[in-house]
Amino acid sequence: MxxxxxxxxxxxxxxxxxxxxxxxxxxxxxxxxxxxxxxxxxxxxxxxxxxxxxxxxxxxxxxxxxxxxxxxxxxxxxxxxxxxxxxxxxxxxxxxxxxxxxxxLGVSSPQLDHVGRGFTYQEDAPLDMRMDPSSSQPTAADIVNTYSEAELARIIREYGEERWASRIAAFIVAARGAHPITSTSKLVEVVKAAIPASARRTGGHPARRTFQALRIEVNHxxxxxxxxxxxxxxxxxxxxxxxxxxxxxxxxxxxxxxxxxxxxxxxxxxxxxxxxxxxxxxxxxxxxxxxxxxxxxxxxxxxxxxxxxxxxxxx
CATH class of the missing domain: 3.40.50.150 (Vaccinia Virus protein VP39)
Incomplete structure (x- = not known):
């Protein structure tokens, strides 16, 4: 890269x-x-x-x-x-x-633009988000697929300042019950489904705040x-x-x-x-x-x- x-x-x-x-x-x-x-x-x-x-x-x-x-x-x-x-x-x-x-602070342009790092909601990639990809710390996929609904709602609300946090967490838990969420595109699909269409018309990409919250949680x-x-x-x-x-x-x-x-x-x-x-x-x-x-x-x-x-x- x-x-x-x-x-x-x-x-x-x-x-x-x-x-x-x-x-x-x-x-x-x-x-x-x-x-x-x-x-x-x-x-x-x-x-x-x-x-x-x-x-x-x-x-x-x-x-x-x-x-x-x-x-x-x-x-x-x-x-x-x-x-x-x-x-x-x-x-x-x-x-x-x-x-x-x-x-x-935050994520640099190369990290956002490198699809394989999983920071961006604009491209399909493994759901990773670790600043240091060689570390053994949990990935965003680990968090999405193992945290309780209440804990997911908390981090999305607190770190993403997302008003639909509880609804997004509920949709994530329901979706992962059928198949684990392991890609950025799948998570974007779930978040979009959770946010009402009227709320998606303003405020930028609907998954932006959820991705921010997960990145902050992954990297503490x-x-x-x-x-x-x-x-x-x-x-x-x-x-x-x-x-x-x-x-x-x-x-x-x-x-x-x-x-x-x-x-x-x-x-x-x-x-x-x-x-x-x-x-x-x-x-x-x-x-x-x-x-x-x-x-x-x-x-x-x-x-x-x-x-x-x-x-x-x-x-």
């Missing part, structure tokens, strides 16, 4: 991270290294670039991208893993601190996100920054809440004359409101439409 990915909010990320020659930068979701190729130029030749991804194809493509046409390169360390395990990965990389982090994305953002903040040097691009409200809400919690100072009752908790803010929130793509960028890259960029700076 040729790994091509258009980086979202590239100029904004590059400007906000304020990196320079000698900086230590970590891309927690390396993908095809679209953002990181530009940042590598800024921190070369004495900087350190750590790239993390769960996908072997992404790591291979990124290694080629970073070295292609570069006059000077920083020290490059590429690691396979999930940013939820950031502490262990950065210990492996042997960096003392980090000046800038980037997390570009929300739990990994909170753990990863908190770890990144802990590793930042003073004045170092973390940039997170999210693509749906659940991700954005977690990033917003972790930033707010880390920026919170004293939590003592307001009637206490002197602070007793001793709590100090750890970060300063740079983006009071998230940065979103311009109309021109959305026109060039429609997949950027829902992107939101938040930045925090270590105090």
């Amino acid at each position: 040729e790994y091509r990915h258009t980086p979202v909010l590239l100029a904004e990320v590059t400007q906000q991270l304020t990196l320079h020659d000698g900086s230590i930068f970590v891309d927690c979701t390396l993908g095809g290294a679209g953002h990181t190729k530009r940042i590598a130029q800024l921190i070369a030749p004495t900087g350190i670039l750590v790239g993390i991804d769960q996908d072997d194809a992404a790591l291979t493509a990124a290694a080629d991208t970073l070295r292609l046409g570069q006059q000077e390169l920083p020290t490059i360390v590429l690691l396979k893993g999930n940013f939820g395990d950031l502490d262990e990965l950065l210990l492996e990389a042997r960096v003392p601190y980090v000046d800038g982090f980037l997390m570009d 994305e929300l739990e990994q996100l909170e753990r990863g953002v908190r770890s990144a903040i802990a590793w930042l040097a003073p004045k170092g920054r973390i940039a997170v691009i999210s693509y749906h409200s659940l991700e954005d809400g977690i990033v917003r809440d972790v930033f707010r919690d880390s920026a919170q100072g004293c939590i003592c009752p307001p009637d206490l004359p002197v602070c007793r908790c001793g709590r100090e803010p750890v970060v300063r929130i740079v983006t009071k409101r998230p940065i979103t793509p311009s109309a021109e960028e959305i026109d060039r890259n429609p997949r950027s439409r829902s992107a939101k960029l938040r930045i925090a700076e270590k105090r």
Whole structure:
């Protein structure tokens, strides 16, 4: 598979991270290294670039991208893993601190476009959805065919924000009773049947929210996100920054809440004359409101439409 990915909010990320020659930068979701190729130029030749991804194809493509046409390169360390395990990965990389982090969340364009990965509802493929296809974790097919109706309804409602979650779960359980649901096309067929025709006329593809929910459940994305953002903040040097691009409200809400919690100072009752908790803010929130793509960028890259960029700076 040729790994091509258009980086979202590239100029904004590059400007906000304020990196320079000698900086230590970590891309927690390396993908095809679209953002990181530009940042590598800024921190070369004495900087350190750590790239993390769960996908072997992404790591291979990124290694080629970073070295292609570069006059000077920083020290490059590429690691396979999930940013939820950031502490262990950065210990492996042997960096003392980090000046800038980037997390570009969700599924990359190559993963969506590669039919065999099972992320897309537009093509028929095995129902997989693992970010790391070599892992032993359960696939989307395992979840669809083994979870109870109540549990399916919960994840589709919670992670997909789908109003028809209970009905979709009931239809899935009825369909799998006849034959296991093992392909994307079969799941799309079941979801379409579950959603009333009048509701299918608006809101995009009727299976979009269910597929999102299953992908999040398969990869434990929300739990990994909170753990990863908190770890990144802990590793930042003073004045170092973390940039997170999210693509749906659940991700954005977690990033917003972790930033707010880390920026919170004293939590003592307001009637206490002197602070007793001793709590100090750890970060300063740079983006009071998230940065979103311009109309021109959305026109060039429609997949950027829902992107939101938040930045925090270590105090």
